[in-house]
Amino acid sequence: MAAIHAAQAGVRVALFEKNSFCGKKINITGKGRCNITNTRPWTEFAPHVHPVSAFLRSAFYHFSNEALLEMLHRIGLETVVERGERVYPRSMQARDVSKALTAHALALGVEILYDCEVLRVEPAPDALCCTLALSQPLLRTETVRAEAVIVATGGLSYPSTGSTGRGYEIARDFGHSIVETFPSLTALMPEHYDRDLIGIELKNVALQLFIDRDPVQLEEGEMAFTDGGIEGALGFRISRKAVAALRRKQRVEVVLDLKPGLSMPQLEARLDRELAALHATREELGATKLKALLQTLMPGRLIAPFLHANPDLNGRNLARRLKEWRWRIVGHTGYERAVVTAGGVSQKELIAKAMRSRLNDRLYFAGEVIDLDGDTGGYNLQIAFSTGALAGASAAQQILKQRAGKPA
Numbered sequence: 001m002a003a004i005h006a007a008q009a010g011v012r013v014a015l016f017e018k019n020s021f022c023g024k025k026i027n028i029t030g031k032g033r034c035n036i037t038n039t040r041p042w043t044e045f046a047p048h049v050h051p052v053s054a055f056l057r058s059a060f061y062h063f064s065n066e067a068l069l070e071m072l073h074r075i076g077l078e079t080v081v082e083r084g085e086r087v088y089p090r091s092m093q094a095r096d097v098s099k100a101l102t103a104h105a106l107a108l109g110v111e112i113l114y115d116c117e118v119l120r121v122e123p124a125p126d127a128l129c130c131t132l133a134l135s136q137p138l139l140r141t142e143t144v145r146a147e148a149v150i151v152a153t154g155g156l157s158y159p160s161t162g163s164t165g166r167g168y169e170i171a172r173d174f175g176h177s178i179v180e181t182f183p184s185l186t187a188l189m190p191e192h193y194d195r196d197l198i199g200i201e202l203k204n205v206a207l208q209l210f211i212d213r214d215p216v217q218l219e220e221g222e223m224a225f226t227d228g229g230i231e232g233a234l235g236f237r238i239s240r241k242a243v244a245a246l247r248r249k250q251r252v253e254v255v256l257d258l259k260p261g262l263s264m265p266q267l268e269a270r271l272d273r274e275l276a277a278l279h280a281t282r283e284e285l286g287a288t289k290l291k292a293l294l295q296t297l298m299p300g301r302l303i304a305p306f307l308h309a310n311p312d313l314n315g316r317n318l319a320r321r322l323k324e325w326r327w328r329i330v331g332h333t334g335y336e337r338a339v340v341t342a343g344g345v346s347q348k349e350l351i352a353k354a355m356r357s358r359l360n361d362r363l364y365f366a367g368e369v370i371d372l373d374g375d376t377g378g379y380n381l382q383i384a385f386s387t388g389a390l391a392g393a394s395a396a397q398q399i400l401k402q403r404a405g406k407p408a
C-alpha cells in the first residue's frame, strides 16, 4: 500500500521483498479468507487500536476503511461485509487480495524485487543507502540509494511469512527506541490444562480477565480450546493484557461464564425447571441425573472436563460453577503462532501526520513494525493499509518538495 501511494504521487518506487512473492502473510489471514478491514467509523474503530489510537487518527482519515474499499473495488476486488462489520473478499480467497494489490502496484510502475532482503539502511548525502542481499539468480549484495525509505517489514509474528524483526534493527540503527515487543492475539495456557478440552468451541459465553485478582476485562462471544490453550475471539481479545501481565510476573486468571445471558437467580430458576423435568431435586442429584442435567446446559464434549474441574459439583453449587469456571493462566503461545506483535518502533519518535521519523526526515515506517496493533476483526490490516498509504504519499510529497527546492 505504501508503494502504491508513493507511485500514485509520481515518484519512482522500488519494493524490496525477501520472499519470492508479495503478501505471504496476507495469504494466511482470516483463516485464508482475509478479513481485509472493519467498516466501523473512527469513533468505534479507535477503541480496538493499541496501545494508543490517537497516533493512528491522521493515517486513518488520510486513507480510511471506506477509502480502502473504494480502491479495492476500483481495482476489481469485490468484497462482502460479515458479522461484526468485518470485510472479506467476495471470493473468500485471501490470495485474491495480495494478487490484486501486487498487480495494482505493478500497473502503477512499482519495480518489485523479490528474493531481496534489506540488510541495512544508512544515511548518505541527500539520500539513504540500502544494503540488499539478493538470492536470485546468484547470491550477492547490492547497495541502492533512495531519496526516502519506508520500512514496512512487519513485526515478529509468524516469522515463516517473512516478518522476522529486521525493521527494528533498521530503526535502532537510526537511534529509534523500540517499545518492548510481545506476542498478542495469542493462545493463553491454563495451569493443569485438561487436554480433553482441545477442539471444543463455545458460543455465547463470557470470559473475564483478572490480573492480581482485580477484574480488568470482560468479553462476550466465542472462544475455542486448542493445543495452545484458550483462544478464539474471546481468548485473543484478552490476550494482549494477559500476556503483558504475565511478562510483569503478575497473577493472571480467567473466569469463564457459560451462561452470561442469565443472572444467578435466572440460572437457579432454569436449573429448577430442568431438575423438575428430570424428576430430581438439588439434594438428590445422582451422577446420572447430574450428567443428564449438564447435557441441557453445555456441549456434550465439555461435560467430562467440567466434571473433572469440579469434583465436588452438586445441585447447590452448580449455578455458581457454571458462571465461574476459573483458570490460572501460566503461559502463552509465542510469536510462531501469535497473530500480531505488540510493541515496536516508538510512536513518540514518529510524526503521526506523515509516518516520518523525527530522527531522519528520509525515513518512514508503516504497519506492524510500529508500536501499533489492533484487535481481531480487520483492524490490523487497516492499520497497515492506513499507515502504509500515508507513509507512501508523504514520502513522495517530501521528495518532490525537496527536488523543487533544489537548484537545477
Ligand SMILES: Cc1cc2nc3c(=O)[nH]c(=O)nc-3n(C[C@H](O)[C@H](O)[C@H](O)COP(=O)(O)OP(=O)(O)OC[C@H]3O[C@@H](n4cnc5c(N)ncnc54)[C@H](O)[C@@H]3O)c2cc1C
Binding pocket: 016, 017, 018, 019, 022, 023, 024, 025, 026, 028, 029, 030, 031, 034, 035, 036, 037, 116, 117, 118, 119, 152, 153, 154, 155, 157, 158, 161, 162, 163, 164, 165, 166, 167, 338, 339, 340, 366, 367, 368, 369, 377, 378, 379, 380, 381, 382, 384
Ligand atoms: C495467521 C494470521 C491471521 C491474521 N488475520 C488477520 C485478519 O484476518 N485481518 C487483519 O486485519 N489482520 C490479520 N492478521 C494481522 C495482519 O496480517 C498483520 O498485522 C499485517 O499483515 C501487518 O502488515 P505489515 O505490512 O506491517 O507486515 P507483514 O504483512 O508482515 O509484511 C511484511 C513484509 O516485509 C517483508 N520483509 C520483512 N523484512 C524484510 C527485509 N529485511 N527485507 C525485505 N523484505 C522484508 C516480509 O517478507 C513481508 O512480506 C493476521 C495475522 C496472522 C499471522
